[in-house]
Amino acid sequence: MPTGTGTDTGTGTETGEGTAVTLENVRKIYQLGEPVHALDGVSLSIPRGSYTAIMGPSGSGKSTLMNLVGCLDTPTEGTVIVDGKDVTALSERERTRLRGTQVGFVFQTFNLMPRLTALENVALPQTFQGVGRDERRERARDLLARVGLADREDHLPSELSGGQRQRVALARALVNDPALVLADEPSGNLDTDTEADVLDLFAEFHDAGTTMVVVTHERHVAERAERIVHLLDGRIERIEELEGVGVEAGSGTASGSGPTTDPERSRESRDGRENREDSADRS
Amino acid sequence: MNPLEYLRIAWRSIEGHKLRSGLTTLGVVIGIAAVIAFVTLGASLQAGIIGDISPDDQRNLYGWAADPDTEGGPLAGAQPIFSESDLETVEDLEDVDAAYGYATIQSQAVSNGEERVAQGDGVIAAGPSYVRNSSLEEGRQFEMGEREAVINPAAADQFEDNVSLGDELELAFLGGQTATVEVVGITDTSEGLSPFEGFESSPRIYVPTDPYYAEQAAGFGFGDEGDSEGDGDGNGDGETRFLAIVVEAESAAQEDVDAARDAATAYLESDDSDASEFLDDDLAITFQTSTELLQQLQDVLDLLQNFIVGIAAISLIVGSIGIANIMLVSVTERTREIGIMKAVGAQNRDVLGLFLTEAIVLGVIGAILGTALGLVAGYVGAWYIDLPLVYPYEYVALAVAVGILVGVASGLYPAWRAARTDPIDALRHE
Numbered sequence: 106m107p108t109g110t111g112t113d114t115g116t117g118t119e120t121g122e123g124t125a126v127t128l129e130n131v132r133k134i135y136q137l138g139e140p141v142h143a144l145d146g147v148s149l150s151i152p153r154g155s156y157t158a159i160m161g162p163s164g165s166g167k168s169t170l171m172n173l174v175g176c177l178d179t180p181t182e183g184t185v186i187v188d189g190k191d192v193t194a195l196s197e198r199e200r201t202r203l204r205g206t207q208v209g210f211v212f213q214t215f216n217l218m219p220r221l222t223a224l225e226n227v228a229l230p231q232t233f234q235g236v237g238r239d240e241r242r243e244r245a246r247d248l249l250a251r252v253g254l255a256d257r258e259d260h261l262p263s264e265l266s267g268g269q270r271q272r273v274a275l276a277r278a279l280v281n282d283p284a285l286v287l288a289d290e291p292s293g294n295l296d297t298d299t300e301a302d303v304l305d306l307f308a309e310f311h312d313a314g315t316t317m318v319v320v321t322h323e324r325h326v327a328e329r330a331e332r333i334v335h336l337l338d339g340r341i342e343r344i345e346e347l348e349g350v351g352v353e354a355g356s357g358t359a360s361g362s363g364p365t366t367d368p369e370r371s372r373e374s375r376d377g378r379e380n381r382e383d384s385a386d387r388s
Numbered sequence: 389m390n391p392l393e394y395l396r397i398a399w400r401s402i403e404g405h406k407l408r409s410g411l412t413t414l415g416v417v418i419g420i421a422a423v424i425a426f427v428t429l430g431a432s433l434q435a436g437i438i439g440d441i442s443p444d445d446q447r448n449l450y451g452w453a454a455d456p457d458t459e460g461g462p463l464a465g466a467q468p469i470f471s472e473s474d475l476e477t478v479e480d481l482e483d484v485d486a487a488y489g490y491a492t493i494q495s496q497a498v499s500n501g502e503e504r505v506a507q508g509d510g511v512i513a514a515g516p517s518y519v520r521n522s523s524l525e526e527g528r529q530f531e532m533g534e535r536e537a538v539i540n541p542a543a544a545d546q547f548e549d550n551v552s553l554g555d556e557l558e559l560a561f562l563g564g565q566t567a568t569v570e571v572v573g574i575t576d577t578s579e580g581l582s583p584f585e586g587f588e589s590s591p592r593i594y595v596p597t598d599p600y601y602a603e604q605a606a607g608f609g610f611g612d613e614g615d616s617e618g619d620g621d622g623n624g625d626g627e628t629r630f631l632a633i634v635v636e637a638e639s640a641a642q643e644d645v646d647a648a649r650d651a652a653t654a655y656l657e658s659d660d661s662d663a664s665e666f667l668d669d670d671l672a673i674t675f676q677t678s679t680e681l682l683q684q685l686q687d688v689l690d691l692l693q694n695f696i697v698g699i700a701a702i703s704l705i706v707g708s709i710g711i712a713n714i715m716l717v718s719v720t721e722r723t724r725e726i727g728i729m730k731a732v733g734a735q736n737r738d739v740l741g742l743f744l745t746e747a748i749v750l751g752v753i754g755a756i757l758g759t760a761l762g763l764v765a766g767y768v769g770a771w772y773i774d775l776p777l778v779y780p781y782e783y784v785a786l787a788v789a790v791g792i793l794v795g796v797a798s799g800l801y802p803a804w805r806a807a808r809t810d811p812i813d814a815l816r817h818e
Contacts (some may be wrong), residue, residue, distance in 0.1 A: 177731065177812050198735055205733015216728045216815065220400045230732040232393050277732065 124186075125284045125316040126151040126174050131183035133169050133339075143169040144180070145339035151285065156308075156317045158327035161336030167320050168289075170336065174318065175287045176204035188284040205233055209278025213290035215270040217262040217277075223249060223269075224258035227276045234281065248276040252306060268299035275306060285316035292326055304329050391745070394738075398746040401718070409750060412714045415707025416754025416794055417761060420787045422700035424762025425769065427783050430693040432766070432775040437587070437682055439776060445520070446640035447485075449649050450584060451656075451675040452632045453663065462583045462681050467671060468629040471662035475633060478655055483647040485638050488515020489630030490584055491601045494562035498543075498593065500555060505546050510592045511559060512585065513601035518634060519575060519594050527553045527573030532596045537569035542578035543591035544571075559593070565603070569595060583681040584632060602628050629662075635675065649675045704790065707754065708798040715747050715802035719809075726806050727814025740807040747799020748792055755791025759784050 126149075133144040144166045151157050151174075161167050172178040173185050176192050179200075185192040188207040192200060209230075210216070217226045227245035236244075249258050252272040254265075262270055271291060278286045288307070292300035308329060311317045319330060327333045328347060335342040402409045450462060451470075458465035470489060478487040493511040497504050512518075516529040519538045530536035537557065544551040551557065555571045575581070578589040585592070637648035656663045656673050667673070719726070726739055763779060770777045 172812055175731070201730065201733060201735050204731070210731050212815070216724070216731075218725055218728060220404045221397075229729070232397075233729070233733040233735065233738055235390070238393075281733070 123153050124150055125153045125155075125188065126318075127184075127186040128170075128173070129184045129186075131173060131180045131185060133166075133173065133178070134181045142339050144173070146183075147336075147339070147341055149334060149341065151316065151318060153284070153316050154311075154314050155332070156311045156330040157319070158330035158333045159318065159320045159336060160322060160324070160327050160333055161342075162322070164338075165336040166339040167322075167336055169339075171287060171289055171318075171320050174285075175208050175210060176200050202234075205230055206281050207284040209275075209281070209283040209286040211271065211274050211278050211286060211288035211291045213293040215262070215267070215274050215294070217270055217273055219262055222259050222261055223254060223265065223273045226262065226273055227280055230277060230281050244280060245276070248279055249273070252276045266299070267295050268302055271295065271299075271303050272306065275303070275310070279310065279315065285318055286310070288317065288319045290321055291319060292321075292323075300326075391741070394741045394745040395749070398742055398749055401722070401746060402749060405718075408714060409753075412710050413707075413750050413754035413757065415710040416704065416751055416791065417707075417758040419700055419702075419704030419707045420755050420758025420790065421762035421765060422703060423697050424759050424780075424783060424787060425765035426693060426696045426700060427780050428763060428766025428778070429769045429773075429775075430689060431778040431780045432770040433689060433773075434686060435778045436775040437685065438679075445582065445678050447637040447645060447648075447677075448582065449635040449637065449645065449652070449675040449677055450490075450582060450632065450681065451635060451652065451673060453667065453671050453673045455670050456672045456674075461684065462676070463632055466631050467666065468631045469663040469666040469671070470630040470633050470656070472628055474656060474661050474663050475630070477661070478633070478635060478652050481648075481651045481655060483638065483644070483651045485636040485648075486515060486517050487633060487635045487652070488518065489597045489601065490514045490518070490582075490632040490634050491597065491630055493595070493600060496560040496562055498546075499558045499560070500547050500549070500551060501558070502549070503547050507543075507546075507591060507593075510543070510590055511600075512592060512594050513597040514594060514634065516596065517636060519573065519581065523575050523577065523581060525574050525576040527571070530572055530594065530596050533598050534596065535567065535569050535599065536572045536596065538573035538575060538594040539571055540575045540578045540592045540594075542589060543593050544574055546591055557593070559595075567600060567603070569593070582634070583678050584634075597630070601630075645677060704794065708751075708794040710798075711747055711750050711794065712798035712802060714750075715743060715799055716805070718746070719743065719802045719806040722806075723809060723814045723817040726809045727811045727817065730809070730811035731815060736807040739809070740803045743803035743806045744796065744799045747803065748795030751791040751793070751795025751798070752788060753791075754794070755787045758791075759787045762787075 128147055128149045131144055131147045132142065135141045135143055147166075147170065159167055159170060169178070173180055173192075174187070176185075176187055179185070179193050183193075187203060190203055192203065195203060217223075218229060221229065224242060224245050227248055228241040231241045231244065246255070246258060249255055252275055254269060254272055254276070257265060257269060257273075262273070265273065275286070275291075278288075286307075291307070292303055295303060304326065307317055307319070317330070319326065321327050331347060333345040333347065335345065452463050452466035453469045454463075454465035454467065472489075475487050475489055478484055481487075491513045492509055493513055495507055495509065495511045498507045499505070516532055519529050521529065524538070525541070527538065530538050539551060539557075551571055551574075553571055553574070557569050557571060559567045559569060561567070575594075578591070580587045580592070581594075635648055635652045638644045653673055653675060655661055657667060658664060663673070729739060729742075763784075766779070767777060
């Protein structure tokens with residue numbers, strides 16, 4: 106997998122293993138009385154290890170695009186390839202399986218299971234993949250530690266702050282080591298300080314090799330990415346490449362050469378930083 | 389996904405709604421409890437009745453003549469047709485061990501010389517072996533032709549000075565006659581000795597048909613208390629007829645009982661017998677064992693029990709509708725959770741399994757609580773009516789099976805609805 110194509114060019118190869126998601130001339134038409142072209146011929150390639158923001162006014166097709174990339178929906182026309190698999194050709198079960206293993210979701214409203222603890226929430230996707238309980242819990246504990254919530258694993262979502270909930274959601278999104286993490290307005294319900302913390306965490310995981318796709322309508326959130334895809338009326342208006350972005354460009358370059366989300370590696374490289382996250386969280 | 393995980397997550401949501409889950413299962417609890425309680429009581433009642441038949445009684449055939457169309461228990465519609473000579477002939481039959489008449493004598497009072505106690509019935513005339521040796525607490529059986537009696541503890545206790553063996557009692561009959569008897573035996577139980585008497589406890593005095601029934605049958609107002617050498621001929625014309633007879637087979641084995649029944653019936657229906665002169669289409673002889681007689685009672689009990697269980701089953705159906713209703717509410721309420729689960733990779737069957745498990749858990753909890761409650765109710769009921777307690781264990785297993793069934797039946801549709809929820813809509817759901 107680490108073929109060295111995790112570049113910042115944004116035009117990665119269309120079929121190669123270096124591409125997490127490829128959309129080819131995708132159309133999505135809803136029949137609401139009269140046909141509504143939510144997406145009207147979108148072609149986009151998201152390389153592995155990249156950090157992409159999708160912006161656009163409401164009604165521009167952001168949500169539809171997100172649903173397609175997240176394997177929640179299938180296009181009316183065109184192809185969507187996630188992790189090398191053509192989503193349109195998959196059965197519903199296979200699509201669910203692909204979504205469960207290769208896509209991690211982070212939602213604006215966190216969407217944690219209210220009666221499961223933080224640890225159980227993080228472990229939930231693996232539950233559906235038939236991973237054993239002990240292995241699951243170990244993995245979830247590891248990820249909770251990485252997002253700085255090692256001491257909150259038995260708390261219910263209602264006992265956590267918004268920022269903490271979003272960290273749990275991020276840990277859950279990463280638990281199956283997915284091809285990409287899809288975040289829908291991840292900081293929409295957070296105050297400015299907490300937003301910065303969560304976005305720092307995004308950058309951190311991106312630096313460790315995770316492919317990030319963030320859907321947002323806020324410029325400063327989008328600016329944390331490597332490039333911004335602007336949508337308008339179901340089409341890509343323009344793609345804006347951002348230079349020298351993200352925190353600590355140096356480490357970003359370093360991990361960009363090996364675009365994997367190996368938890369062991371990335372944890373070792375970040376021990377010092379976790380403590381800082383911890384203290385920031387409590388404030 | 390492994391079923392244990394379904395159980396774990398389903399349990400969380402049941403725990404999360406304790407009151408609602410409790411109220412939901414209540415319907416099932418009540419339904420199952422009612423079924424179990426009534427079945428326990430029914431089984432106990434049955435055991436109580438069967439237990440009253442002593443093994444020695446099993447070889448006795450109770451016979452009477454009545455219209456074959458008559459419905460009812462022993463002696464219903466019985467007519468007095470059996471003569472003394474019929475009984476003697478039947479007793480001599482090869483397959484018959486003993487045969488004697490059975491009659492209750494209308495009495496007024498009993499006195500032990502000092503104290504007089506009113507007694508309207510409970511003076512029973514029969515053959516000596518009617519009071520089986522095994523049911524004698526002390527003393528012996530009375531002898532035919534002697535002025536002797538066996539009494540039961542209830543009869544003995546009704547006097548201030550308890551009656552004991554050798555005491556003499558004076559019986560005052562309805563017609564005004566009196567007779568003196570010597571107590572030669574006391575039974576060990578105050579319950580009836582045969583289905584003719586009924587099985588309830590009451591004071592009873594057992595006397596030989598000869599001389600007492602013969603005297604009684606001779607007619608009221610005869611008042612011949614001095615007839616101490618009564619010989620069973622009553623007023624001398626041999627016309628003493630018995631309403632009922634008891635025929636003892638050689639043993640309690642079914643073939644011996646059947647042989648005795650066939651032999652006795654054959655003779656009594658033949659022209660040789662005195663009884664046959666009365667027999668026609670409207671009067672036929674019936675011989676039944678205690679077990680067979682009780683079978684009728686049991687059939688009625690079974691019918692009644694099925695009826696009540698049927699009503700209880702209706703409350704089970706109501707209970708399952710309750711579960712279905714709550715599950716539907718729960719599916720709607722948790723639409724968002726379903727969306728989350730599907731987004732993170734839950735297959736349709738996982739969602740189906742989760743909700744079905746939840747319904748089944750509710751059903752099984754209801755069944756277990758209902759079974760416990762039903763057994764307690766059955767225990768209290770059996771204790772209250774003084775019955776031997778018999779737990780119908782097969783019904784306990786059945787109750788749990790019904791609980792699972794109720795869960796599946798009521799959970800299937802809601803779970804199916806949950807499973808086909810569209811994750812995109814579900815995630816947007818508020």
